[in-house]
Amino acid sequence: MVPAAEGGIGPGILPCSAGFAMTGDTTRDGGGANTDAAKAVNTDADLSRRLSRLDQELGQRRAADARDKAADADPEAGPSPLARGFRLSAEFVAGVGAGAILGWLLDRVLGSSPWGMIVLLMLGFCAGIYNVLRAAGHLRSGTGPSA
Incomplete structure (x- = not known):
């Protein structure tokens, strides 16, 4: 059985304050300082870039759909x-x-x-x-x- 770390809940249970997590969470740098703020800024910038790219793609698809509808409604397009x-x-x-x-x-x-x-x-x-x-x-x- 693994001994409990300091601040542990019970025998064999390692709390999050032990310095690592099994999910691959890298929110802590080598010095132990939390980098959540830096990650949040990167995430916001990344989300903003993705949102603008998706908005452009959506605009292009809407324009293509409008052209297709206009071609279908065009009386000179033929029977x-x-x-x-x-x-x-x-x-x-x-x-x-x-x-x-x-x-x-x-x-x-x-x-x-x-x-x-x-x-x-x-x-x-x-x-x-x-x-x-x-x-x-x-x-x-x-x-x-x-x-």
Whole structure:
């Protein structure tokens, strides 16, 4: 059993006034003087530096979020990818559908079944492809030469 140090509470118990602590506390210098005041000043300066750095990072993130929200709300940013996909598919289906309907009507009127349907369905397919390319921006909608 370890004998009690001076000012001890009981046998085998070492009080904090024994000169060391098991937690690695280095608040005492070699002369035994307490350096809590110096450590508090360093801690305050360190906390102040960290706080200012975090404040700057937070400001940058808030600015980036504001830019993202402004880009989302910008009407010139264009439609969403889902809306763009629906538009392109509707352009294609409308071309093929119009060709099929006109071919069927032409066959009924002229009695040229199935040739009107075949020819106009193929033309509708070509028109649908052309409309998709034009809507996607791969073709110009004007027919004249560019100046």
